[in-house]
Amino acid sequence: MIKIDDKFLSEVGLAEMPEEQKQAFLKHTQEELEVRVGEKMSDGMTLEQLEEFEGIMNKDREVMIKLLMAMGGDYREDELYKKLLEKHNVTEGTMEILSEFLSVKWIQKNRPDYEEIALSVLESLKQEVKENSGAILNSH
Numbered sequence: 001m002i003k004i005d006d007k008f009l010s011e012v013g014l015a016e017m018p019e020e021q022k023q024a025f026l027k028h029t030q031e032e033l034e035v036r037v038g039e040k041m042s043d044g045m046t047l048e049q050l051e052e053f054e055g056i057m058n059k060d061r062e063v064m065i066k067l068l069m070a071m072g073g074d075y076r077e078d079e080l081y082k083k084l085l086e087k088h089n090v091t092e093g094t095m096e097i098l099s100e101f102l103s104v105k106w107i108q109k110n111r112p113d114y115e116e117i118a119l120s121v122l123e124s125l126k127q128e129v130k131e132n133s134g135a136i137l138n139s140h
Helices: 006-011 019-042 047-057 061-071 079-087 095-110 114-131 133-139
Strands: none
Touching: 006 019, 006 114, 019 114, 047 061, 047 095, 061 095, 079 095, 114 133
């Protein structure tokens, strides 16, 4: 996932935003990016695909078990899963880790163009914010 941070603010002309407003703006912009990427990714997907992904995001145990079974093999041996355990500094998986694992696997299978979509949406959002940077700075 792409992170909206101070580098983003510099790129769009908002590096001078007051500290007290920066965090709220970063959080709002990150959420907006995620919504837009999600909307773009859902274009052309089947209802079943949308329900699967929603199930993963909502940590629906039934959906997650179904997807793990469909993968075949032991997911605990998967390199991505091992890296997630390491990232979270744990030896046993949690629903959060399993959800993160399945979402990456699901995207790799169903939307291999995810990175292109995310970067395209990010560029569009950057342009939109850049065009309105003066108004954004003056509104706070």
